[in-house]
Amino acid sequence: MSNEYTTPLTGKVAYRNAGIIKAVGQYREKISVGKIEYEHFDDESYQYIISPFWDIIEGLPTAAFAGIPGIKMEKRLPSYYRVNYEPVFITERTPPKNREDLWELLESVGLDYYDRLEWLIRTTMRASIDNLIVERMRETKEIVDFSNSKKDLNSLQYGDEVIVDNIQDFGRTPGSLAQTLAKVLFAGADIKVKTENKVFSKTERTALIPFVIAEYYATMRERKCLQEKGISGARNEGKYKGRAKIEVDNIKLEEALKKFKAKQITIDEAMSLSGISSRSTFYRRIKDI
Numbered sequence: 001m002s003n004e005y006t007t008p009l010t011g012k013v014a015y016r017n018a019g020i021i022k023a024v025g026q027y028r029e030k031i032s033v034g035k036i037e038y039e040h041f042d043d044e045s046y047q048y049i050i051s052p053f054w055d056i057i058e059g060l061p062t063a064a065f066a067g068i069p070g071i072k073m074e075k076r077l078p079s080y081y082r083v084n085y086e087p088v089f090i091t092e093r094t095p096p097k098n099r100e101d102l103w104e105l106l107e108s109v110g111l112d113y114y115d116r117l118e119w120l121i122r123t124t125m126r127a128s129i130d131n132l133i134v135e136r137m138r139e140t141k142e143i144v145d146f147s148n149s150k151k152d153l154n155s156l157q158y159g160d161e162v163i164v165d166n167i168q169d170f171g172r173t174p175g176s177l178a179q180t181l182a183k184v185l186f187a188g189a190d191i192k193v194k195t196e197n198k199v200f201s202k203t204e205r206t207a208l209i210p211f212v213i214a215e216y217y218a219t220m221r222e223r224k225c226l227q228e229k230g231i232s233g234a235r236n237e238g239k240y241k242g243r244a245k246i247e248v249d250n251i252k253l254e255e256a257l258k259k260f261k262a263k264q265i266t267i268d269e270a271m272s273l274s275g276i277s278s279r280s281t282f283y284r285r286i287k288d289i
Contacts, residue, residue, distance in 0.1 A: 008081045009047045015040040019121045019134040020157055021050075021089075023065045027220045031186040032158050033057055033065055035137060036089065038117045048087050048117075051079040053158055055202040056188050059209025069130065086116065093127040094120050108283075110260070110267040122267070124279045146170070147194070153180065158188035165194045175222075178215035185209050249275060253285055 021034040034052040050071055057065060067073045070088025071080040080087075094116040095105050106114065109122035120134045137157065144151050147165040156162070162184050164170060170184075171177030184191060185208060191200040200208075256270040265273070267282075276282045 005083050005085060006081050007083060008049075009039070009041060009045055009083055011041050011043070011045075013039045014042050017115065017117050017121075018137040018139075019117060020137050021068065022133050022135060023060075024126075024131045024133055025064055027217075027224075029182065029186060029216070030133070030135075031056065031060065031064060032188045033060075033132075034068055035158070036117065036134060038115075045084055047084070048082040048090065049079050050082075050087065050089065053188050054078075055206050056186070056209065059185075059206045059213075061210075061213070064213070066130065068132070089132075090116050090120070092129060093125075107261065108267075124283070144189075153183040153187070153189075156184065156187035156189045160187065160189040161192055161199075162189050163192045163194060167191075167193060174215055175219035178212050178219055181208070181212045182216045185212055250285075257286060 016037065016039050018035060018037040020032050021036055022030040023033050024030055032053055033056060034050060037049040037051075038046065039049070040046045050068060052068065052071075052073070054076065068089060069092055070082075095102050097114065099105070102114075106112070106119060109119060111119060111122065117134070121136050126133060142156070142160045143163065144153070144156070144160065145163045146153070147163065147169050153162070167181075168177070170180040185205055188205075191205070192198070193200075253274040253276075256265070256273040259265045259273070260267060260270040267279070271277065271279065271282050274282070274285070276285065
């Protein structure tokens with residue numbers, strides 16, 4: 001039943017932010033399971049909106065996704081509203097206003113204002129209670145002609161469209177086909193097959209997901225097993241030394257860190273200046289110095 005906390009607000013939105021909720025799997029695959037939006041109104045009222053991607057969720061095993069904290073998934077609503085208070089999903093994984101090191105946490109991701117959803121989108125930190133993360137939602141739809149470009153599909157998001165001449169364009173072996181299809185289906189992108197002039201419906205995509213997941217996990221397990229055998233053999237021969245530490249110029253890193261703390265550059269600019277492409281590596285190097 002709707003009440004003052006769940007009845008959607010209407011009016012002029014002064015500020016809006018949005019992210020995609022993703023479940024991170026055992027092989028670091030990211031599965032889009034919903035959208036979270038924050039809307040702030042002219043009268044200082046606000047609301048969070050969580051919209052599950054039911055067409056993806058219905059095809060997932062519980063091992064891959066166990067639900068979004070704080071909302072009653074059994075109701076199967078298209079959207080869940082939290083008006084003038086933070087939903088559990090936000091409070092469980094973002095710093096509250098009264099936290100002592102709040103501004104240090106905000107500054108660590110280049111924020112000079114308090115926005116819990118924006119902090120969550122920017123940070124690489126994970127909550128220990130589940131496998132969910134939030135990544136920024138792109139406002140525009142992308143159409144990718146995979147048959148012509150073989151474009152990297154890692155940037156796909158829910159509602160995009162991938163065009164292929166034939167499904168076999170995604171991969172010539174069951175393993176490679178499953179890996180590529182998994183990226184498309186996990187993102188929630190539409191699939192258009194030129195030769196059949198057909199766009200897969202949401203129902204058809206949902207039905208495909210369990211089969212793709214089974215083949216994907218089987219392929220990844222086999223790959224990991226072969227990798228472990230290779231490492232074990234190399235270690236026995238004294239050839240394996242582990243992953244080499246990324247070389248970083250500490251002078252450039254210190255300069256970038258100084259400018260970042262002075263709010264002269266963003267975190268992405270600081271990473272670029274120091275020659276580091278990974279945020280986790282950037283934070284580790286900061287700790288080192």
